[in-house]
Amino acid sequence: MSQIRGLIDRVGGIDGIVGTIGKVQKVFQGIQQVSPMLKLLMGGLGGLGGKAATATADDGLLAPRRRKRRRTSSTNGKRRKNGGRSGRYSPSRR
Secondary structure (H helix, E strand, O other): OHHHHHHHHHHOHHHHHHHHHHHHHHHHHHHHHHHHHHHHHHHHOOOOOHHHHHHHHHOOOOOOOOOOOOOOOOOOOOOOOOOOOOOOOOHHHO
16 A cells, blocks of 8 residues: 555656646547548558558449348248148148
8 A cells, every 4th residue: 555655646646647647638639630630641642551441442342232032932921721732742631
């Protein structure tokens, strides 16, 4: 416990810790605001990841989606009473 107390005192107490956290948050906010502009600049100059990301999305290289296959049924989704067997060879008519 005394080591933790000494560490807090070296940083500047609770006020120092809160101030440091505030400064770190400001730095992260600045980076988040500048990052879209940097991505545009890097993409325009042929920088890292700029061309590869746009080539797959814009050039139509993605495979088209497959269509779902419809079930063809002459009974329109109704179940047969005889278990799917035809009338002539069903065991109930023997």
